[in-house]
Amino acid sequence: MNDELARLQQFLSGRIWPAGKLPFDESVIAKAKERQLIDDVQAIEFLKGKPSCRRCRCASFDTYIRYYCAKCDKICVYCRNCIQMGRLASCDTLVRWIGATATTDVKPKLQWQGQFTAAQARVSQELIDSVRAKRSHLVHAVCGAGKTEILFAAIEIALSMNWRVCVATPRTDVVLELAPRFQQVFPDVTVQALYGGAPLATSYSPFIVATTHQLFRFEDAFDIIFVDEADAFPYTFDVALQQAVVKARKQDGVTMLVTATPSINMQAQFQKTGAYSFIPRRFHGADLPVPRFASLWFYDKQLQMNRLPKKIARWIKNCEDKGQPYLLFFPTIALMKQAAHLFSVPAVYAEDAERKEKVLALRNGEVAGLLTTTILERGITIPRVQVAVIGAESAIFTASALIQISGRVGRAQHEPTGDIVFFHHGVTREMDAAKREILRLNAEVN
Template sequence: MKQSFRKKTKEAHYKGFIVEKAIQDFFTGRIWPRTNTPFPQAKIESYIQKGYFDVMKAVTITQKLSCRRCHNTSHQKFVSFHCAKCHQICTYCRHCITMGRMCSCDELIIWKTDSRQLQPLKTKHQFSWIGQLTPHQARAAKELASSIAQNNNHLISAVCGAGKTEILFSAVFESLQAGKRICVATPRTDVVLELFPRFQQVFPSTCIHALYGGAPKQQGFAQLVIATTHQLYRFEQAFDVMIVDEADAFPYTYDEALQRAVIKAKTKEAPIAFVTATPSQALFNRKTKENWGYSFISRRFHGHSLPVPTYQSLWNYEKMFRKGHIPQKLTRWVKQKLDKNEPFLIFFPTIDLMETAKPLFIEIEPTITSVHAEDPTRKEKVLELRNEQRKGLLTTTILERGITIKNVQVAVVGAENPIFTSSALIQISGRVGRNSQYPDGDIVFFHHGKTVEMDLAKAKIMEMNRHE
């Protein structure tokens, strides 16, 4: 009798379906195309047959057009075409096409098993930050942790260089210890690249993933995810805490689909913490209307004032660059920085003008190069500037935030251009003087005529310096 029972038990054990950890780790909290996963298609189909996934149309067209991945319902954002896959007229969503085109004949899959049933989120986490918060930072950190514990949204408004990332550490640690899954989302890839190693250093025993376009494949179930807001199209009800860093940055503030993606990626009860140096009026209005928690820091962590921009006219600079000459004032500024061995960033309003100017700067210093949003090597170039392998970088507004270079000096060419809003100019100015050893620095607005936005940026910086 015992032998027969053992035999039946053994047979049942071997006939049972064992969920592969790698598959569960990857799909928990994700919404993903059925036929384009990192796993063999036959394996995915077997999981679907056994009921581990919900399957749904990527785009529904029955009652109204709707994208299941990004929740877009605006007819203007859908395109109909003759599909080579199904040989019929299909419709796809333009809002989330950067994540791969999904049309009405495609299907998405969502892992059905509740992540809390199988994922060991109660792991012991190590908190290895040895720094010390200023009284202003400590107050903000306490306020943030309190809001998150109560599932209440929170806005942190803190000047560039106030140490916003350090303020997040204790709240993130408490959430990890409570078994929660956290996402720190930001509109810019460069910010993800800046934050990822810092969080890895502070939480060395925690599985952390960095998700951005072109990110390498990462193993394990990440309890802490650092991601661009675009990557949140691929998540659904995945996170217990959502932190949006640089919450005023383009394109997040102008794209309702990205804002919906943040809501979609978190659980219903999960709080959102918005962190920025230049909060929009819309954020302030929501904070007041919905009674969010709020923290304000007007001083940098090292206690020094923010560097105030100076103005220098640069008449007809575009014409001069196109004729093969760097304007004399700008040449003088660059040579001063080279003589003092000070790294520098020069912001340009357009890629075209920047690339036109680049060979002229290389004649002065061969290590100078340019970076922009589509540059696949910009991460390496920024690292080379930080490591003193390059003297300077020409850049678009892609580096206006999320980058810290010791003793960096900054110039804006064409500060009158509409691309340089007051918020952008404040963020650009905030690159200077971030290090306690080099709390001062040069920020110059080279212009072909002063603008209201330039004056607003300067006035806001001076106002912050008057606060205690």
């Protein structure tokens, strides 16, 4: 194989890429086709008449949009679900590598001298056992358990067996945080970080850290995928991510799930095979802060009438008097925006262009607090932060969402406590379930 083809092999191994968008010369692609190293597949397949996108495998019928296609001068169908990565239509094709896949002979040497808690050491070993047995595994770790370090040894073993490794997460922030950490502890291995807008590296890497969307660009690629959903609120049980993982993993590959809020079903399923690890304690050993409930009747009406409920005003004043930063969660953007003028702190929401700056301002103490919806930076470990949920009875605040929100509080070693209050117009089952689960976790002994 000549150099050009070898480079194409490096790039395309395990990938599935829109034809015409490959970062290679047409002549190289033609040569690869001639030697039957690549083939074309239809971007949108019709399975029993139903459209199915080969890239994202979205099963929802509403995703597929019929439109007049100028290229074909007829009605074609495109996939709306993965349009962020460029439109794929029924008349487009995707290119796959079908020759021998690229490999690298890595001798990873883990460079890490940190200290494990007893629980971390135990779970690290349990993960190693599952890697050796090549079975999928669930790590159930509370927010703030210190889970990244737990993966190191398992990854080292997987890499040394020449497995292709992926760490997948729903969020770009998490990729940006994790990739340099992995690179640091595995200096002999090239760790590729894939997220929207990342520069496209064409070399082969045995170790990839990717967002959900970038994972869709792979097929049958990985021997092992670590799914980091632990702090990914509000994306827990991201269906798209689970789908992407199944597609990007090799048929005989395994999945290592790390989450703070696994469903009962999921726990039972993994407990059956013994591939279940549990860390009920934060790395600093202190209890998880337990939410308290405070009634706040007709809070929405009050806010709509431009009145700041006294209980909220008092809670904020208390934080400000103590110099504690705070987060106020709202159930909807609409209510938050409407009420924003009643508060002296900025509001952040998903499409907010200044989201990062505002969070940074809170971290630096330039603002006293933030109003927010359920979307909020992960890695928002703000020392001493206090949290209030307004309208905790709203449907958007599921038990797992409330557990994750509560998990923002008391993460720092030197101040592992704090206030988490659910202001509500009636206590819901989800609120009860969240509180019960936190109490249960606190009652567990490592």
